[in-house]
Amino acid sequence: MQTYDVVVIGAGAAGLFCAGLAGQAGLRVLVIDHAAKVAEKIRISGGGRCNFTNRDAGPANFLSDNPHFCRSALARYTPQDFLALLRRHRIGWHEKHKGQLFCDESSEDIIRLLLRECAAGGVTRWQPCRVLAVRHGSAGFECDTEHGPVRSARLVVATGGLSIPKIGASDFGYRLARQFGHRIVEPRPALVPLTFDGADWAPFAALAGVALPVSIRCGTGRAQGHFEEDLLFTHRGLSGPAVLQISSYWRPGHSLTIDLCPGLDVGHTLRQAKPGSRRQLATALAEHLPQRLADVWLQALGLDGSRALADTRDRDLDAVAQRLQAWHVLPSGTEGYRKAEVTAGGVDTRDLSSQSLESRRVPGLHFIGEVVDVTGWLGGFNFQWAWSSAAACARAMAAAMA
Ligand code: FDA
Numbered sequence: 419m420q421t422y423d424v425v426v427i428g429a430g431a432a433g434l435f436c437a438g439l440a441g442q443a444g445l446r447v448l449v450i451d452h453a454a455k456v457a458e459k460i461r462i463s464g465g466g467r468c469n470f471t472n473r474d475a476g477p478a479n480f481l482s483d484n485p486h487f488c489r490s491a492l493a494r495y496t497p498q499d500f501l502a503l504l505r506r507h508r509i510g511w512h513e514k515h516k517g518q519l520f521c522d523e524s525s526e527d528i529i530r531l532l533l534r535e536c537a538a539g540g541v542t543r544w545q546p547c548r549v550l551a552v553r554h555g556s557a558g559f560e561c562d563t564e565h566g567p568v569r570s571a572r573l574v575v576a577t578g579g580l581s582i583p584k585i586g587a588s589d590f591g592y593r594l595a596r597q598f599g600h601r602i603v604e605p606r607p608a609l610v611p612l613t614f615d616g617a618d619w620a621p622f623a624a625l626a627g628v629a630l631p632v633s634i635r636c637g638t639g640r641a642q643g644h645f646e647e648d649l650l651f652t653h654r655g656l657s658g659p660a661v662l663q664i665s666s667y668w669r670p671g672h673s674l675t676i677d678l679c680p681g682l683d684v685g686h687t688l689r690q691a692k693p694g695s696r697r698q699l700a701t702a703l704a705e706h707l708p709q710r711l712a713d714v715w716l717q718a719l720g721l722d723g724s725r726a727l728a729d730t731r732d733r734d735l736d737a738v739a740q741r742l743q744a745w746h747v748l749p750s751g752t753e754g755y756r757k758a759e760v761t762a763g764g765v766d767t768r769d770l771s772s773q774s775l776e777s778r779r780v781p782g783l784h785f786i787g788e789v790v791d792v793t794g795w796l797g798g799f800n801f802q803w804a805w806s807s808a809a810a811c812a813r814a815m816a817a818a819m820a
Contacts, residue, residue, distance in 0.1 A: 425574070443539075448543070587761075631680065
């Protein structure tokens with residue numbers, strides 16, 4: 419039987435990064451992935467340019483049943499640390515919106531970086547190769563694989579979440595966690611478009627393609643999300659960064675509250691413009707909203723958009739404003755794992771060390787990256803969690819096995 423110090427299952431962002439660091443620290447590392455290609459999610463991320471981190475990443479940008487869990491790993495491997503690695507590999511990058519950092523050229527640059535780091539650590543890779551069974555005993559872990567059995571002192575599970583099954587996502591990590599007595603926070607699609615149905619939504623279905631900046635809220639207390647981003651109407655509901663962000667906080671049965679004119683007191687503005695104004699109500703509203711949305715909005719409220727502002731009752735202006743600035747909508751569902759950028763929930767952090775990502779139940783077993791119940795906002799945070807959790811795990815393994 420072949421023997422390694424560490425077997426990493428999953429050659430994605432977290433798995434490759436952890437393998438490279440552990441290998442460079444002197445450990446003999448094998449990475450196994452059932453897909454033919456490495457890191458497919460990196461390849462398709464950020465529109466092909468990979469939003470590889472966020473300059474301002476901190477614990478507040480993550481959801482988890484234990485919001486403090488990610489603190490230690492994020493503090494010990496920061497966005498600046500990853501930027502230093504990019505400099506060493508001479509990879510150009512630029513900042514877009516709100517601290518989001520992208521490759522100048524291509525997400526392939528990040529994949530090449532990870533593979534070079536693995537090569538520098540002498541990492542072996544078996545791909546495509548399925549893991550058929552995993553056992554744990556006094557000699558460590560034994561994995562039965564399509565390439566034969568392999569033994570290791572440590573096993574790192576980096577198999578990611580359930581999003582985008584057609585490029586290799588699987589529930590392997592959750593099944594393995596359960597096999598070893600770990601609890602799972604019920605996985606759910608996150609960073610995902612929301613869908614609507616029923617008669618209430620019918621008027622808005624015609625708005626597909628309309629986009630505008632909004633303020634959006636959902637949830638209560640610690641589980642409350644609030645974002646100021648762009649919203650996009652789609653054929654089936656709502657999308658765009660604002661909705662992707664809030665979807666991570668949304669639960670079935672919860673409504674969203676959307677301000678379609680953030681930063682403006684619409685009621686006050688319309689009342690001020692009203693005296694003597696022959697401008698149509700729809701035209702006045704379209705100064706603050708896309709015209710198609712203004713028209714549909716007035717229709718939905720049963721108001722005549724062709725009426726002059728001066729002839730419109732104050733209470734109708736107030737109704738328009740009130741509904742615009744606190745629009746309550748009840749999604750019927752999400753577009754699911756087919757469209758979700760990440761999976762929220764996962765391996766319960768109560769059973770893991772936040773320092774080493776090691777199981778508190780089975781010594782030598784680690785879970786890193788998206789398979790863990792730590793989910794970042796849109797904007798580079800999920801890759802930062804992959805790098806930070808992988809680094810924490812690799813350092814702890816190297817220290818323990820020195
Ligand atoms: P990841 O999913 O990267 O890797 C898991 C690996 O495990 C895969 O190679 C898979 O084949 C393998 N695997 C799964 N099951 C297995 C099994 N049974 N046996 C063996 N191997 C198995 N984030 C961000 O910060 N910025 C961004 O720009 C984007 N953009 C983006 C776009 C799209 C379309 C998606 C779907 C996702 C993003 N993300 C993102 C999220 C980001 O891609 C994600 O959070 C990280 O890739 C997670 O890294 P992991 O290594 O944990 O899992």
